[in-house]
Amino acid sequence: QTGTVAANPEQYDQAYICPVTIGSQTLHLDFDTGSSDLWVFSNLMPSSEVDGQTEFNTNSAGATKKDGYTWSISYGDGSGASGVVYADTVNVGGATATSQAVEAATSVSSEFTSDTGSDGLLGLAFSSINQVKPTPQTTFFDTVKSSLEAELFTADLQSNGPGSYTFGYIDSSKYTGSITYTAVDNSQGFWGFTAGGYTVGGGGSNSTGTIGSAIADTGTSLMYLPTAAVQSYYSQVSGSSYSSSQGGYIFPCSASLPSLTVSIGGHGFVVPGSNFNYSPTGSGNTCFGGLQENTGIGFTIFGDVFLRAVYAIFDETQGSPRIGFAAQ
Ligand SMILES: CC1CCN(C(=N)N)CC1
Numbered sequence: 267q268t269g270t271v272a273a274n275p276e277q278y279d280q281a282y283i284c285p286v287t288i289g290s291q292t293l294h295l296d297f298d299t300g301s302s303d304l305w306v307f308s309n310l311m312p313s314s315e316v317d318g319q320t321e322f323n324t325n326s327a328g329a330t331k332k333d334g335y336t337w338s339i340s341y342g343d344g345s346g347a348s349g350v351v352y353a354d355t356v357n358v359g360g361a362t363a364t365s366q367a368v369e370a371a372t373s374v375s376s377e378f379t380s381d382t383g384s385d386g387l388l389g390l391a392f393s394s395i396n397q398v399k400p401t402p403q404t405t406f407f408d409t410v411k412s413s414l415e416a417e418l419f420t421a422d423l424q425s426n427g428p429g430s431y432t433f434g435y436i437d438s439s440k441y442t443g444s445i446t447y448t449a450v451d452n453s454q455g456f457w458g459f460t461a462g463g464y465t466v467g468g469g470g471s472n473s474t475g476t477i478g479s480a481i482a483d484t485g486t487s488l489m490y491l492p493t494a495a496v497q498s499y500y501s502q503v504s505g506s507s508y509s510s511s512q513g514g515y516i517f518p519c520s521a522s523l524p525s526l527t528v529s530i531g532g533h534g535f536v537v538p539g540s541n542f543n544y545s546p547t548g549s550g551n552t553c554f555g556g557l558q559e560n561t562g563i564g565f566t567i568f569g570d571v572f573l574r575a576v577y578a579i580f581d582e583t584q585g586s587p588r589i590g591f592a593a594q
């Protein structure tokens with residue numbers, strides 16, 4: 267089997283939300299290659315924590331409670347959720363898991379309550395970091411992968427318009443040139459890979475540094491690189507500065523933004539300058555940069571700002587996992 271589903275950007279491309287059918291309900295979930303739990307708003311939550319989201323009905327005929335199973339998850343930005351566990355049929359664009367662990371929330375943090383476009387998350391990192399106790403559950407991809415035409419999924423994220431995720435096949439209309447594959451280190455549960463050198467702007471203002479280990483993360487909006495690369499980038503953006511009040515680099519919204527070329531698997535991938543204007547700060551006609559320092563996160567993250575510039579293939583067809591990137 268295969269699946270194809272639209273990836274709809276929230277405001278400022280902050281996250282990508284996809285329709286998922288669970289039993290007879292359709293919920294809109296944030297697909298996240300940086301976590302491994304499929305959790306949903308549910309009828310078990312206090313109404314004070316729900317602001318229009320669709321609630322998974324744990325009383326529906328097809329939902330089977332997994333007695334004694336609970337979950338609790340917290341994300342890098344301090345948000346979090348917790349609850350209990352059911353098994354139900356989950357269909358993502360035609361790819362169907364007949365008995366998938368669906369983590370029904372009994373409580374969510376305010377960040378999720380106010381994220382009115384999202385009814386929960388669908389984790390696509392490795393099942394080794396699933397947060398269900400007493401027994402971790404498999405991700406949707408792990409549950410269905412043996413039944414897919416090919417054991418892979420792909421991400422084509424777009425700005426301000428629908429992109430797509432596919433399960434089980436590569437859509438050759440989504441990229442140009444060839445796919446460059448590189449090995450994945452999943453020892454921490456993420457789609458980890460090694461990135462090489464970088465160049466700011468097309469003018470050959472070559473860098474001397476290399477980026478090193480990184481993760482490909484659809485659930486992170488921005489791109490977080492080592493300080494040296496970030497300082498090198500913003501040194502080419504006139505009027506840019508680090509704003510402690512905004513919590514990152516900002517610049518005049520009218521600034522001309524250079525591209526950033528990153529070498530992965532020996533191929534240079536170009537992120538256009540426009541990708542690095544993330545959103546207005548709301549003050550002084552300054553804008554918040556889509557490239558920020560990785561200090562404090564503990565990971566170099568190739569988030570949506572990078573992933574919008576490529577077609578990404580999350581591939582387990584070779585036995586050990588690999589990730590592929592192609593220009594688009
Ligand atoms: C390493 C962190 C990256 C951001 N996260 C995520 N997309 N769920 C949390 C883990």
Ligand SMILES: CC1CCN(C(=N)N)CC1
Binds near residue numbers: 281377
């Ligand atoms: C990876 C997750 C981080 C937390 N999120 C949020 N605050 N809306 C959702 C995505």
